[in-house]
Amino acid sequence: MNLETEYPIRTEKLSKKYIKSKFALNEVDIRIKSGKITGFLGVNGAGKTTTIKLLLGLLEPTSGKAYIFDEEVKSEKAWLKKYIGYLPEFPRFPGFLTPVELLKIYGEFYGMEKGELSNRVRELLNLVELSDVENKKIKTFSKGMMQRVGLASALLNSPPLYILDEPTSGLDLLGQQLVKNIIRDQNSQGKTVFMSSHLLKEVQEMCSDIILLHGGKVLWSGEIKELLSSNINTNVRLNVDRTDETVKLIKDLSFIKSFTVNGNMIDMVVESQDNIPEISTILVKNNIKIYEIKIETLNIENAVLNLLKGDESE
Amino acid sequence: MKVNDFKTFTKKLKALLKYDFYRNIRSLRIIIAFVLVLAIGIILAVLYGFVLKVNKSDIFIMSILYLGESNIVPLILGSLLTMDAISAEFEKGTFITTFSKPITRKFYYFGKSFSSFIYLLMEIFLLSLAAFIISFVFFGNQGKIDEAMIILSGSVLTIFFYATFTFALSAIFKNSIASFFITFGIWLALDIGVGLYSILYGYSLWTFLTPLVGETFIPIALADAYKNPNAIFKYTIFKTYNSGMTNINFSFLIVGVNILYIAILLIAGYIFFLKADIKEQ
Numbered sequence: 380m381n382l383e384t385e386y387p388i389r390t391e392k393l394s395k396k397y398i399k400s401k402f403a404l405n406e407v408d409i410r411i412k413s414g415k416i417t418g419f420l421g422v423n424g425a426g427k428t429t430t431i432k433l434l435l436g437l438l439e440p441t442s443g444k445a446y447i448f449d450e451e452v453k454s455e456k457a458w459l460k461k462y463i464g465y466l467p468e469f470p471r472f473p474g475f476l477t478p479v480e481l482l483k484i485y486g487e488f489y490g491m492e493k494g495e496l497s498n499r500v501r502e503l504l505n506l507v508e509l510s511d512v513e514n515k516k517i518k519t520f521s522k523g524m525m526q527r528v529g530l531a532s533a534l535l536n537s538p539p540l541y542i543l544d545e546p547t548s549g550l551d552l553l554g555q556q557l558v559k560n561i562i563r564d565q566n567s568q569g570k571t572v573f574m575s576s577h578l579l580k581e582v583q584e585m586c587s588d589i590i591l592l593h594g595g596k597v598l599w600s601g602e603i604k605e606l607l608s609s610n611i612n613t614n615v616r617l618n619v620d621r622t623d624e625t626v627k628l629i630k631d632l633s634f635i636k637s638f639t640v641n642g643n644m645i646d647m648v649v650e651s652q653d654n655i656p657e658i659s660t661i662l663v664k665n666n667i668k669i670y671e672i673k674i675e676t677l678n679i680e681n682a683v684l685n686l687l688k689g690d691e692s693e
Numbered sequence: 694m695k696v697n698d699f700k701t702f703t704k705k706l707k708a709l710l711k712y713d714f715y716r717n718i719r720s721l722r723i724i725i726a727f728v729l730v731l732a733i734g735i736i737l738a739v740l741y742g743f744v745l746k747v748n749k750s751d752i753f754i755m756s757i758l759y760l761g762e763s764n765i766v767p768l769i770l771g772s773l774l775t776m777d778a779i780s781a782e783f784e785k786g787t788f789i790t791t792f793s794k795p796i797t798r799k800f801y802y803f804g805k806s807f808s809s810f811i812y813l814l815m816e817i818f819l820l821s822l823a824a825f826i827i828s829f830v831f832f833g834n835q836g837k838i839d840e841a842m843i844i845l846s847g848s849v850l851t852i853f854f855y856a857t858f859t860f861a862l863s864a865i866f867k868n869s870i871a872s873f874f875i876t877f878g879i880w881l882a883l884d885i886g887v888g889l890y891s892i893l894y895g896y897s898l899w900t901f902l903t904p905l906v907g908e909t910f911i912p913i914a915l916a917d918a919y920k921n922p923n924a925i926f927k928y929t930i931f932k933t934y935n936s937g938m939t940n941i942n943f944s945f946l947i948v949g950v951n952i953l954y955i956a957i958l959l960i961a962g963y964i965f966f967l968k969a970d971i972k973e974q
């Protein structure tokens with residue numbers, strides 16, 4: 380156990396095969412950096428929830444290991460859960476309890492003191508905007524309200540790490556905003572956040588790092604800005620005065636993957652955005668007039684689609 | 694165990710008891726079961742006292758005896774309480790949040806069985822208090838409170854057995870309704886089977902030790918052992934069963950065997966519960 384570790388979450392060849400089905404997760408190695416918000420991106424069925432349940436010891440891995448704060452996850456190490464604020468994909472709570480009763484019972488499971496617990500429960504119900512219904516039975520709650528109870532329960536003992544499975548799902552716009560603000564606020568206090576999502580926009584907006592999971596395998600992981608700038612082909616459109624000469628000058632450049640000529644226009648695919656200054660330098664040196672360089676702004680959507688397409692063609 | 698560990702352990706256990714308290718007190722099924730058993734008790738007391746004109750000092754004993762001496766009351770009290778003890782959280786998909794808190798499955802399972810026992814004891818206490826008050830008010834000062842207590846402890850074991858049987862099924866099948874009706878079905882089949890057998894061939898020792906059938910002999914066996922420890926245990930319906938064992942030995946045997954049954958059932962349920970996947974719905 381090491382709360383100061385560089386990677387609060389780490390897995391080694393983590394695999395899970397459900398009975399009578401193929402591998403839901405296949406030798407997954409991930410590392411989540413301390414103090415960051417990392418997005419866990421993937422289409423439905425990619426294996427995000429499976430990974431998360433393995434991280435919490437709710438499922439037994441078929442093979443491989445998971446570590447939380449450098450401590451190997453085992454289902455019997457319940458004490459590890461003191462350090463994780465977990466929000467399930469579909470949080471469900473005993474309907475016969477009110478949120479206040481539920482959170483107090485959970486708090487006692489954490490070993491929290493009575494007075495401290497009472498205050499914390501009030502504070503959290505206020506934060507997730509459930510104070511009005513704090514004495515209503517949970518069975519009368521909507522999905523969105525349930526999600527808020529779940530968030531309050533994850534925040535209860537102020538753990539250093541949050542694992543959130545699709546935290547904004549089932550929420551209206553205001554609810555989503557609230558949840559995002561809470562996550563950002565926790566992160567600004569130095570907490571590590573690992574959140575799964577199938578919404579690219581959300582991940583781009585919230586996270587500094589991403590892990591892209593597809594078909595139970597990690598397709599890509601790293602910083603988002605890295606994903607946007609390198610390793611991914613970029614489409615560039617050049618508008619120049621002498622296309623023939625331009626083609627001659629650039630056709631042997633290794634980073635140019637392909638090009639097509641259309642009148643004054645050259646559409647080309649280059650390895651990365653970083654190649655563009657080089658191209659323009661060559662053209663300027665040879666006195667070719669550049670009227671326009673248009674880079675197809677590579678948003679995360681294209682980047683991820685490229686990765687997914689690349690995976691399928693293999 | 695260190696002092697601190699013990700403190701957190703008791704705190705968690707208290708939280709689990711509180712959780713079950715809310716669950717029981719807000720469950721219509723459990724309230725109805727309690728009222729039903731209370732009604733049976735009152736009717737029996739009145740029947741013994743006014744209609745059958747039983748010896749005054751026996752009325753209280755007989756109104757207590759009903760708790761454990763038939764199969765119906767343990768089924769209503771014990772099995773109805775524990776039928777969803779473990780399965781409810783599977784059915785409602787709430788384990789995912791429960792087990793994201795720092796409690797182990799072992800703690801949860803045995804904590805739950807402990808809390809079921811505690812709530813059963815509370816129910817039994819209230820029911821026997823009611824029986825006592827009713828027989829006292831209507832039929833005057835009662836003697837033999839000690840004998841009633843012996844019978845009561847036998848009834849507690851009978852009810853605990855039924856409760857544990859259904860509790861284990863609830864962990865094994867993860868289905869509340871099934872747990873109750875499987876208990877009911879097995880009891881019915883065994884009771885008819887053993888009943889027919891004993892009519893035809895008379896009682897033998899295993900009759901008294903058959904799970905779901907033999908438990909109902911515990912209160913009477915204990916009462917006999919209390920009144921007449923060294924007499925030969927006899928059981929008379931249709932044919933006399935004479936074990937050759939003394940009352941006290943027989944009651945040790947039947948109590949011991951049933952405690953063993955309870956332990957085996959608890960462990961069997963636990964093994965299944967440990968292996969069960971936690972799913973969301």
Ligand SMILES: Nc1ncnc2c1ncn2[C@@H]1O[C@H](COP(=O)(O)OP(=O)(O)O)[C@@H](O)[C@H]1O
Binds near residue numbers: 397400423427428430
């Ligand atoms: N309990 C289960 N039994 C069998 N297969 C499952 C179970 N849970 C998930 N799966 C399968 O595992 C794969 C990954 O699912 P999941 O982890 O839920 O993906 P995600 O959260 O990314 O949508 C899917 O193909 C899904 O059908």
Ligand SMILES: [Mg+2]
Binds near residue numbers: 428
């Ligand atoms: Mg999922």
